[in-house]
Amino acid sequence: MSRTFVIADTHFGHAGVCKFQDGEGNPLRPWDDPKEMDEALVDNWNSTVGDNDRVYLLGDLAINRRSIATVGRCNGRKVLVKGNHDIFKLKDYLPFFDDIRAYVVQPKNGIIMSHIPIHPQNMERWKLNIHGHMHSNVIDDPKYRCVSVEQIGFKPLDLQEIIDETNRI
Numbered sequence: 001m002s003r004t005f006v007i008a009d010t011h012f013g014h015a016g017v018c019k020f021q022d023g024e025g026n027p028l029r030p031w032d033d034p035k036e037m038d039e040a041l042v043d044n045w046n047s048t049v050g051d052n053d054r055v056y057l058l059g060d061l062a063i064n065r066r067s068i069a070t071v072g073r074c075n076g077r078k079v080l081v082k083g084n085h086d087i088f089k090l091k092d093y094l095p096f097f098d099d100i101r102a103y104v105v106q107p108k109n110g111i112i113m114s115h116i117p118i119h120p121q122n123m124e125r126w127k128l129n130i131h132g133h134m135h136s137n138v139i140d141d142p143k144y145r146c147v148s149v150e151q152i153g154f155k156p157l158d159l160q161e162i163i164d165e166t167n168r169i
Contacts, residue, residue, distance in 0.1 A: 005049055005076070005156035008058035008115065008132020009148040011085070012038050013067025020150075022136045028150045042073050044155035049075040055156055056104055057097075058132040058147060059083020059115030065092055072096045076156075079104065083115035083132060109163055117144055128166050130159075142166070 011017040013034050020028040031037035049055055055076040060083035062068045068088065071078065072095070079099045080086065086093070093100055104113040110127030112118060117131045123143055134146045145166070147157055 002050070002052040002054065004054045004056070004159040006056045006058060006113065006130055006147045006159050006162070007045070007149060007152065007156040008083070008146075009060045009135060009150070010041055010057065010062070010071070011060055012041070012062040012070040014063035016063070020135060028136050029154075038067070038070050041149065041154060042070065044153075045074045045076075048155045051075050052077070054079070056081060056113055056159070058113055058130065060085040060132060061093075062086075068092055068096065081113060081115055111163070117146075128162070130162060 015034045018029055018031050018034060018037055022028060029037060031040065053076045055074070055078045057071070057078055058081045061071060061080060063085060065088050078097045079101065080093055080097045081101050081103055090100060105111070111130060112126045113130045115131060116133045117139060118126065118129045120141070123129060126143065128143055128145060130145045130147055132146065132148045135148045135150050138146060138151070145162055
């Protein structure tokens with residue numbers, strides 16, 4: 001049986017993201033080199049996701065055009081929700097994704113998935129906003145779940161686990 005996963009902010013090929021720090025000056029990622037980071041992210045992804053699984057990548061895939069292809073080495077059937085760093089033409093992304101969207105809605109579960117969190121005034125119709133963009137920052141509200149790689153152990157997270165966790169709240 002196939003599963004569905006979410007992940008955000010892989011930033012393949014991005015040397016600068018290796019230097020990101022939290023508010024106390026601690027590095028957010030355990031790699032100094034983007035090539036080493038990319039290899040670890042691909043390995044983590046492929047040890048979690050099978051070929052027939054669905055993965056929603058919630059933005060900020062890669063920092064440069066040539067690094068987009070890194071996601072082609074990752075297992076699963078992928079949907080890209082474009083983020084603020086996904087600035088290239090659609091044709092650059094299409095070989096690697098089944099679909100490309102601005103956001104994903106799952107009305108049955110009351111979920112909206114986006115790169116940047118949905119404004120609180122627009123959350124009345126949603127039970128949960130699964131998003132990226134925040135890296136190490138957290139919105140202190142159970143209606144928001146950040147899946148930036150730094151917050152999910154640098155590997156895709158099972159969507160059903162998030163739904164089950166939300167239903168327990």
